[in-house]
Amino acid sequence: MDRETLTASIEAILLTAGGSVSVAALVEAVDENEFDAEEIEKVLDSIAGTWDRPDSGIRLERVADGWRCVTPAPLDSYLRSYHGIAARQRLSQAALEVLAIVAHRQPVTLPEINFIRGANSSSVVRTLMERKLLRMAGRKKVVGKPFLYRTSKEFLVHFGLERAEDLPDPEELVRDETLPAE
Amino acid sequence: MTIVEQESNVPPVELTIFSGPLDLLLHLIRKNEVSIYDIPIVSICDQYHTHLRAMQELDLDVAGEFLWMASWLLHLKSKMLLPSVVESEEDPRDELVERLLAYRRVKGLASYLHDTDIVRRCLWTPEMSTKTDSPAEKELDWEDVDLRLLAQTYLDVIGRFEASHPPPIHVLPLRFKVEEKMRDIYQRVTNDGLVPLLRHLNSRSDPEEVVTVIVATLELVRLRGVFAEQRRAFAEIYLRPGDRQLSSKELLHHGENSG
Numbered sequence: 001m002d003r004e005t006l007t008a009s010i011e012a013i014l015l016t017a018g019g020s021v022s023v024a025a026l027v028e029a030v031d032e033n034e035f036d037a038e039e040i041e042k043v044l045d046s047i048a049g050t051w052d053r054p055d056s057g058i059r060l061e062r063v064a065d066g067w068r069c070v071t072p073a074p075l076d077s078y079l080r081s082y083h084g085i086a087a088r089q090r091l092s093q094a095a096l097e098v099l100a101i102v103a104h105r106q107p108v109t110l111p112e113i114n115f116i117r118g119a120n121s122s123s124v125v126r127t128l129m130e131r132k133l134l135r136m137a138g139r140k141k142v143v144g145k146p147f148l149y150r151t152s153k154e155f156l157v158h159f160g161l162e163r164a165e166d167l168p169d170p171e172e173l174v175r176d177e178t179l180p181a182e
Numbered sequence: 183m184t185i186v187e188q189e190s191n192v193p194p195v196e197l198t199i200f201s202g203p204l205d206l207l208l209h210l211i212r213k214n215e216v217s218i219y220d221i222p223i224v225s226i227c228d229q230y231h232t233h234l235r236a237m238q239e240l241d242l243d244v245a246g247e248f249l250w251m252a253s254w255l256l257h258l259k260s261k262m263l264l265p266s267v268v269e270s271e272e273d274p275r276d277e278l279v280e281r282l283l284a285y286r287r288v289k290g291l292a293s294y295l296h297d298t299d300i301v302r303r304c305l306w307t308p309e310m311s312t313k314t315d316s317p318a319e320k321e322l323d324w325e326d327v328d329l330r331l332l333a334q335t336y337l338d339v340i341g342r343f344e345a346s347h348p349p350p351i352h353v354l355p356l357r358f359k360v361e362e363k364m365r366d367i368y369q370r371v372t373n374d375g376l377v378p379l380l381r382h383l384n385s386r387s388d389p390e391e392v393v394t395v396i397v398a399t400l401e402l403v404r405l406r407g408v409f410a411e412q413r414r415a416f417a418e419i420y421l422r423p424g425d426r427q428l429s430s431k432e433l434l435h436h437g438e439n440s441g
Binding site for chain 2: 018069070072075093099101103138147158173
């Protein structure tokens, strides 16, 4: 397989995968003996660069444990108009706070979330579980054995992260006593 | 944001929706431009209570945690106002400050997630038909498997098992036969001339026997061996001989058919 075919087939796989594709899966799909992960990564980087133009409607981005095709955010209104979809539901302030707590302190229990927020969060946690942004990860070995929560892969993909650790440090975000305006 | 006009000369209170009492406290601290490490408890406590009253006047659903914080603030206020006899090294506000700082970090991160969400919710991904049409089993990443999914999967499997293995239906041998009842009723009608059906049914305690008698009666009426009469709705149903003589063979034959 020559380089051009390799690039073309990776593009084709990404376009049809319908989700994120891991580098390992790409290595397996093309000839393993001919190209290794490092070379595939190089091709992916070059595809990402090629697509990243103002006159292109596709972008390649690295999320969670793979790469995926997405559309640029500014095209959202045209896509919604074509598909006849109203603006998507936003996450409430309470939901964002719960996500922030779980992302930063995972694994974490509901009582711990409630304590940090100073407010009851059980219905918010349930909603986030239904939206698959949180997942259960066992029980804490304390009285009452409360469930432990972690952020899910969907959370990483939605927020464009490779790992939960890639989130910015909260201390940095609130430095100088400045909080973003409400 | 809603502005509540106060009757007195107290300045109007701005009301945003606060996600909790800590949120409201942070708002007050920022508005008063005071340091989070040196909160003027007396003034902040009063403002907090003014806010709480405004929320109650607006019939906002004031959750219990807002009231709990109100009482904590009052407690701190009383501690601050009382001259401390012993110079204690601990500031009564320490715990509050710690919780406010932790909450402020959360709010910072939440605000970052909010901004990211605003942009990234606008991204679209290819919706490929292969994803839904694929007959192959959906593969799950180890990462995505959590207790809830496991529990749901277990319930699904049990549900499928129960659907494909319905509980067996126990067929008990018939204790009453339509043919026997037909013969009984036919004989009684022939002998007595007039038989009150409902009274007869009411004297039976076994529902199965009642059903058998009704079916037998209907069968006899159909064969014109018996006529049934009722003067008005819910009145007694009288059976009297019909216009056909039924042979015992005929009784047996029909009994077999419906039995």
